[in-house]
Amino acid sequence: MTKDDKLTEEKIFDAATEIFEEKGLAATRMQDIADRAGINKALLHYYFRSKDKLFNAVFDKxxxxxxxxxxxxxxxxxxxxxxxxxxxxxxxxxxxxxxxxxxxxxxxxxxxxxxxxxxxxxxxxxxxxxxxxxxxxxxxxxxxxxxxxxxxxxxxxxxxxxxxxxxxxxxxxxxxxxxxxxxxxxxxxxxxxxxxxxxxxxxxxxxx
Amino acid sequence: MTKDDKLTEEKIFDAATEIFEEKGLAATRMQDIADRAGINKALLHYYFRSKDKLFNAVFDKxxxxxxxxxxxxxxxxxxxxxxxxxxxxxxxxxxxxxxxxxxxxxxxxxxxxxxxxxxxxxxxxxxxxxxxxxxxxxxxxxxxxxxxxxxxxxxxxxxxxxxxxxxxxxxxxxxxxxxxxxxxxxxxxxxxxxxxxxxxxxxxxxxx
DNA sequence: CATATCTTTGACCAGTTGGTTAAACTATTT
DNA sequence: AAATAGTTTAACCAACTGGTCAAAGATATG
CATH class of the missing domain: 1.10.357 (Tetracycline Repressor; domain 2)
Structure with missing residues (x-):
């Protein structure tokens, strides 16, 4: 669980990093992040509540x-x-x-x-x-x-x-x-x- | 006619220039351009057929x-x-x-x-x-x-x-x-x- | 003044977007 | 193995987006 947990969250975070970095906040679609992470779009909101929250996490890093x-x-x-x-x-x-x-x-x-x-x-x-x-x-x-x-x-x-x-x-x-x-x-x-x-x-x- | 024509087209072009320059193509809304030009959104499409056409005109300039x-x-x-x-x-x-x-x-x-x-x-x-x-x-x-x-x-x-x-x-x-x-x-x-x-x-x- | 042309508008449309939800699935605990 | 808690999904929604359209106004032409 904890192992898979980290893995999914990391997959999302890494995918988000790549896409945000390339396209910026405005041009990035949540669906694109989900696709690159290989998961459902709803999972993005399960781990990071909103697009902004996810973006801020990525930007901080x-x-x-x-x-x-x-x-x-x-x-x-x-x-x-x-x-x-x-x-x-x-x-x-x-x-x-x-x-x-x-x-x-x-x-x-x-x-x-x-x-x-x-x-x-x-x-x-x-x-x-x-x-x-x-x-x-x-x-x-x-x-x-x-x-x-x-x-x-x-x-x-x-x-x-x-x-x-x-x-x-x-x-x-x-x-x-x-x-x-x-x-x-x-x-x-x-x-x-x-x-x-x-x-x-x-x-x-x-x-x- | 020709006088007003130039004026409206110019108003649109100038408004588009300002907003595209500030926000870029992706983050710019046609409605924002219309608002700043003080005209109806449909007029944008009357003078410049699409967002891309308008953008290219601005970029060229x-x-x-x-x-x-x-x-x-x-x-x-x-x-x-x-x-x-x-x-x-x-x-x-x-x-x-x-x-x-x-x-x-x-x-x-x-x-x-x-x-x-x-x-x-x-x-x-x-x-x-x-x-x-x-x-x-x-x-x-x-x-x-x-x-x-x-x-x-x-x-x-x-x-x-x-x-x-x-x-x-x-x-x-x-x-x-x-x-x-x-x-x-x-x-x-x-x-x-x-x-x-x-x-x-x-x-x-x-x-x- | 009537007609034809150009300009402007409000209402509308289909597609997309971020976000939600209830239910299915999985793992943990007892 | 039953109850509990955490994870994942498909289906859905309201808001927004670029774009269209028919009709109303304005302007020029005869």
Whole structure:
């Protein structure tokens, strides 16, 4: 019973996760979830009372997943440049395994902004900000640290979130998307590191 | 007649544009469009035969809009660094006026990738690639030009596309989103320019 | 002014959607 | 094995959705 119980509930939850992630709340049909889980539609309501309840359960799980790795990376004890490299390696690989996740999260938060709290409660931005600030020293103004953070996220998330478009554009230039993303794991961090280096150089030139 | 005709059709089209852009195809109700246009639902079908036809008309118009400015910028006759600055100024200002546009386009292309052709037909990637390649000279490998292009787009589009999330995160660090985006018009291009400069420096060091 | 054409409307329809319910089935407890 | 509790199902429902239609209004044409 308990064994089967877990199994049915899990089957439902997994099916719901897949479909919600792909189509979003509005375009997902309860019948589709039931079909993919291989059970009757009424069973969905037996285990999760309503579509919204089921959706919230799925969203909670995914929200946890996407930030689980993310926040910890900048806590690691290594030179800042290696942190940047490590971040892009881990984050892009994670996104390649979950390509639908960014658009799902952004789209649903866009639709109902209350969902945001589920992330914000879990993450301490100022802590990351101070960590980076400490790593970079006096050559970088604290005011641009948030910009640096947003830039890093943009560079890693956007090419995956907009995959259909990027992929199509690359195709028309004779470039394979997957190879491109493999290169990107190396290219993107060097891009960021170079930008920071140059800013440090200019900041030091000014001081003389 | 002809005057009123245009007016009604336009009222419908404008209302449809607003609602499709905000909610996407699946979550948009024909009744909502009729209400916002202040007319009867049957009139929608009189002017545009079906929801899909209406949607395609709207999508076409928006697809044209988003790339109208975009492609021409790199054709301008100015130093490359100024092109980068000009691009971010124009593009971010455009996105601020149309904040829902990126997510709408990405979301709908994600749902039905055929829509992509409406962009790809209008834009010649290789032309832009060669333009940039010509501007940057030998210090930058042609292989990384596509990465540079994707990076530039990521840096300008993502903070707008993910506005609810970015805005929420910035809030929790005591930063106002609109001020942040105003700064970004200056900060983002310098970030890109610095990254390129540093790469040129390193490329020249290696050559010695 | 009468007629023909175009525009607008309210009422309606068939299909779909999230959700309910009573009954059948299964496992547990006594 | 009988009673109890938990699980699964088919049939059903009310609300909503995109779409249709006949008739009423408006406008132009003769």
């Amino acid at each position: 995914l929200a946890e997943k996407i930030f689980a790795k993310f926040a910890s990376i900048f806590e690691e004890d290594m030179p800042f440049e290696d942190k940047i490299r490590f971040f892009f390696t881990e984050h892009i690989k994670f996104l390649q395994k979950n390509p639908k996740l960014p658009m799902f999260i952004i789209g649903e938060v866009n639709r109902s902004p209350e969902l945001l709290s589920k992330f914000l409660d879990r993450i301490n931005i100022n802590r990351i900000k101070e960590k980076i600030s400490g790593d970079l020293g006096d050559d970088i103004s604290p005011d641009v640290i948030p910009h640096l953070m947003v830039s890093i996220i943009s560079l890693s998330v956007f090419p995956v979130a907009a995959k259909p478009i990027i992929s199509g554009i690359l195709d028309s230039a004779g470039i394979d998307y997957d190879s491109f993303m493999e290169e990107r794991i190396k290219v993107a961090p060097e891009f960021v590191i170079n930008a920071i280096k140059q800013q440090q150089v200019e900041s030091q030139n000014k001081r003389k | 928006l697809a044209e809009k988003i790339f109208a400015k975009f492609a021409s910028i790199f054709e301008e006759d100015m130093p490359f660094e100024d092109k980068i600055r000009f691009f971010f100024t124009e593009h971010i200002k455009f996105l601020q006026k149309n904040p829902k546009l990126p997510m709408f386009i990405i979301g709908e292309v994600n749902r039905s990738p055929e829509l992509l052709s409406k962009f790809l037909d209008r834009i010649n990637i290789n032309r832009i690639k060669e333009k940039i390649s010509g501007d940057l000279g030998d210090d930058i490998s042609p292989d990384v030009i596509p990465h540079l292009m994707v990076s530039i787009i990521s840096l300008s589009v993502f903070p707008v596309a993910a506005k609810p999330i970015i805005s929420g995160i910035l809030d929790s660090a005591g930063i106002d989103y609109d001020s942040f985006m105003e700064e970004r018009i200056k900060v983002a291009p310098e970030f890109v320019i610095n990254a390129i400069k540093q790469q040129q420096v390193e490329s020249q060091n290696k050559r010695k």
